[in-house]
Amino acid sequence: xxxxxxLQTISKSKKxxxxxxxxxxxxxxxxxxxxxxxxxxNIHNFVNKIDKKSKNKKTDLYIGFFGYEILNxxxxxxxxxxxxxxxxxxxxxxxxxIIGLKKELKYENTNFDNLNDxxxxxxxxxxxxxxxxxxxxxxxxxxxYQIKICTKxxxxxxxxxxxxxxxLAKTNLxxxxxxxxxxxxxxxxxxxxxxxxxxGSNISTKPIAGTLKKTKRLNKYKALNFFNKxxxxxxxxxxxxxxxxxxxxxxxxxxxxxxxxxxxVEEYKDLYHYVSLIGGKLKEDISxxxxxxxxxxxxxxxxxxxxxxxxxxxxQEKESRNIYTGSFGYIKFNxxxxxxIIIRSILNYKNFSEISVASGVVVDSNSNHExxxxxxxAKALMDLYK
Amino acid sequence: MIYIIDHKDSFTxxxxxxxxxFDHVECDNFDKINIKKIGKAKVIVFSPGPGAPKDxxxxxxIYKKFKGKxxxxxxxxGFQQILYSEKAKIVEQSKIYHGFQSKIKVISNNSLFKxxxxxxxxxxxxxxxxEPFYAKNFEITMRCAISNVxxxxxxxxxxIYGFQFHPESFLTKNGNLLIKKILST
Numbered sequence: 001x002x003x004x005x006x007l008q009t010i011s012k013s014k015k016x017x018x019x020x021x022x023x024x025x026x027x028x029x030x031x032x033x034x035x036x037x038x039x040x041x042n043i044h045n046f047v048n049k050i051d052k053k054s055k056n057k058k059t060d061l062y063i064g065f066f067g068y069e070i071l072n073x074x075x076x077x078x079x080x081x082x083x084x085x086x087x088x089x090x091x092x093x094x095x096x097x098i099i100g101l102k103k104e105l106k107y108e109n110t111n112f113d114n115l116n117d118x119x120x121x122x123x124x125x126x127x128x129x130x131x132x133x134x135x136x137x138x139x140x141x142x143x144x145y146q147i148k149i150c151t152k153x154x155x156x157x158x159x160x161x162x163x164x165x166x167x168l169a170k171t172n173l174x175x176x177x178x179x180x181x182x183x184x185x186x187x188x189x190x191x192x193x194x195x196x197x198x199x200g201s202n203i204s205t206k207p208i209a210g211t212l213k214k215t216k217r218l219n220k221y222k223a224l225n226f227f228n229k230x231x232x233x234x235x236x237x238x239x240x241x242x243x244x245x246x247x248x249x250x251x252x253x254x255x256x257x258x259x260x261x262x263x264x265v266e267e268y269k270d271l272y273h274y275v276s277l278i279g280g281k282l283k284e285d286i287s288x289x290x291x292x293x294x295x296x297x298x299x300x301x302x303x304x305x306x307x308x309x310x311x312x313x314x315x316q317e318k319e320s321r322n323i324y325t326g327s328f329g330y331i332k333f334n335x336x337x338x339x340x341i342i343i344r345s346i347l348n349y350k351n352f353s354e355i356s357v358a359s360g361v362v363v364d365s366n367s368n369h370e371x372x373x374x375x376x377x378a379k380a381l382m383d384l385y386k
Numbered sequence: 387m388i389y390i391i392d393h394k395d396s397f398t399x400x401x402x403x404x405x406x407x408f409d410h411v412e413c414d415n416f417d418k419i420n421i422k423k424i425g426k427a428k429v430i431v432f433s434p435g436p437g438a439p440k441d442x443x444x445x446x447x448i449y450k451k452f453k454g455k456x457x458x459x460x461x462x463x464g465f466q467q468i469l470y471s472e473k474a475k476i477v478e479q480s481k482i483y484h485g486f487q488s489k490i491k492v493i494s495n496n497s498l499f500k501x502x503x504x505x506x507x508x509x510x511x512x513x514x515x516x517e518p519f520y521a522k523n524f525e526i527t528m529r530c531a532i533s534n535v536x537x538x539x540x541x542x543x544x545x546i547y548g549f550q551f552h553p554e555s556f557l558t559k560n561g562n563l564l565i566k567k568i569l570s571t
Contacts, residue, residue, distance in 0.1 A: 144436060145436075238508065242557075246400045305436050
């Protein structure tokens with residue numbers, strides 16, 4: 001196989017594989033020697049027992065994802081019985097081959113027709129307004145300060161995930177983008193958000209709160225000005241910064257948690273993000289499982305305070321979030337980790353696609369505005385089906 | 387030792403790190419109080435948290451038990467918890483400032499802090515103290531410069547200090563100095 005037509009070849013081979021954004025381009029992980037399907041019972045063992053003996057090879061790692069439910073299980077937050085397709089709560093793979101790919105992905109599939117129905121939303125605008133009002137009341141009572149209601153768009157569809165991913169990467173080269181292609185499912189994601197970067201005893205997280213669509217009149221400086229002047233965006237962001245500082249403080253040495261970048265603007269192809277970078281030095285006796293429990297599910301996509309807000313969300317949501325607001329990434333045998341937050345993603349499972357989106361309810365947010373924001377976020381992915 | 391009672395908040399570990407700069411800190415959830423540890427503590431801190439003081443009767447009980455015997459500090463919900471235990475009413479406010487940076491002012495001569503001194507602070511409260519409020523030896527010593535809402539209460543006889551704002555927030559300037567002062571008094 002040559003690198004050039006690697007995507008063509010792997011598509012034909014039907015082998016499961018994963019693509020994850022790297023600094024220079026993408027890394028492709030394949031030839032999986034192990035596949036671990038996570039459950040409430042095996043997750044502790046899995047994370048704690050990741051081999052620490054050999055650690056020099058590039059392939060000495062597990063790559064995969066934690067779904068939303070298992071992350072709740074881990075921190076002891078209860079979930080009621082929800083509707084879903086019994087999609088696995090999490091899966092990790094041990095790759096034997098890693099191949100570096102360039103930023104410009106080349107792939108063409110002329111023999112494949114995407115088949116799909118129209119997307120249907122699981123919460124109507126009317127019910128969304130109702131839920132919104134209910135949560136606003138809870139904010140006034142102090143039970144939550146910010147909460148992210150999830151809505152889901154679904155359809156029946158047969159897709160070529162590589163084609164989807166390549167087209168998505170062309171229009172939106174997100175720093176945490178990934179593709180998982182297995183036998184009966186695929187995940188296509190343009191996640192922009194890094195939740196954990198752990199190297200040795202250093203850890204950092206890079207929450208995003210605030211997104212602005214690019215226009216011709218905007219530039220980075222003007223975008224920063226917009227965010228700084230917009231009280232609602234600023235307050236939401238501040239809350240996330242303090243929450244992430246607190247999550248990191250659970251696992252870091254006293255006095256080491258610092259804000260490295262405070263409320264800066266990052267520019268992407270179609271949008272600007274309002275971003276902070278927070279980090280610290282891990283305490284000596286902290287395990288990777290401790291880190292996962294402290295940081296996941298990522299606060300910026302849940303709301304604040306995390307536990308009470310999760311409880312409110314779980315009492316409200318009738319359908320499983322599956323992968324949405326879970327985390328994808330890898331754990332190396334030497335203990336280093338990288339995880340994102342799974343947002344802006346398609347899950348295609350047994351020929352059903354679902355796209356989940358959420359936006360925040362804070363005291364001064366507007367229901368119609370947030371409902372439309374959600375639609376815009378989902379539309380970027382639904383357009384791939386055209 | 388400082389004993390922090392956590393009301394399952396997402397800011398509590400910022401509080402822990404802030405207090406740990408000055409003394410050894412132990413922290414437990416409000417529903418898992420360790421009697422031995424709390425007995426050894428010099429200072430008890432009531433953390434911020436969701437909901438209202440009436441949701442945490444156990445914390446009120448602890449407050450009443452140790453009032454006057456140990457130094458007590460309350461932050462946000464903890465501030466309200468102290469006042470609620472002193473028979474104050476805690477009510478909804480019309481304007482809510484979650485994650486808001488605002489200016490507050492020291493308004494009393496009896497404060498540990500200099501009268502008319504202004505601070506930039508971060509706040510996250512939905513509820514506030516209903517006024518007028520009177521309790522023996524308690525005085526409201528700081529107010530929001532804009533809304534006039536009570537932002538700090540001090541009882542220098544029993545050594546009880548409450549802040550409606552968050553000294554541990556990155557939005558609060560000189561938060562460490564504030565804590566240092568109430569711990570060293």
